Amino acid sequence: MVLTRSFKETIKARAERDPEFRAALLRESVELMLSGDVETGRALVRDYINATIGFEELGGLVHKSPKSLMRMFGPAGNPQARNLFDVIRCLQEREAIRLEVHVASRKPVAAG
Numbered sequence: 001m002v003l004t005r006s007f008k009e010t011i012k013a014r015a016e017r018d019p020e021f022r023a024a025l026l027r028e029s030v031e032l033m034l035s036g037d038v039e040t041g042r043a044l045v046r047d048y049i050n051a052t053i054g055f056e057e058l059g060g061l062v063h064k065s066p067k068s069l070m071r072m073f074g075p076a077g078n079p080q081a082r083n084l085f086d087v088i089r090c091l092q093e094r095e096a097i098r099l100e101v102h103v104a105s106r107k108p109v110a111a112g
Contacts, residue, residue, distance in 0.1 A: 008050065015051035022052060023097050030088060030099055039075075045087070046073035053094060061094075062086045 015022050025048045033041030049058055055066035062069070064083065072079035072087075079087075092098055 008047070011047055012051040015048070019095070022048070023095055025051075026088075026091055026095060026097070027099055034101070042073050042077060042079075043075075045091075046070075048091065049073065049087075053091070058087065058090065061090045 011025075015025065025044060029041045029044035029048060031041075032038075032044060049055060049069075053061075055069050058064075059066040059069055062083075064086075069087070071077055072083060088099070
């Protein structure tokens with residue numbers, strides 16, 4: 001029987017070798033949170049952190065304990081906006097990217 005890597009190991013290996021994949025993973029996590037799927041977005045941020053910087057290093061950069069960060073991005077986590085945005089800012093800086101929000105209208109606005 002052929003043994004396969006776990007999903008997390010596969011994500012980590014891909015993230016280590018592919019900067020575009022890392023940027024896409026971070027972008028997708030933020031887009032999910034903005035669209036209302038906070039749980040999945042938070043889980044993706046957690047996967048990104050585990051595959052890249054790790055909670056120890058991130059904790060030092062954002063002045064939070066690694067355990068506190070792990071709880072924030074865990075299944076029952078509920079990070080305050082300030083903490084969430086500090087983490088996203090730090091991850092963007094580390095990745096040398098800048099995420100932007102663009103307004104996209106879903107339906108025409110009625111003239112009044």
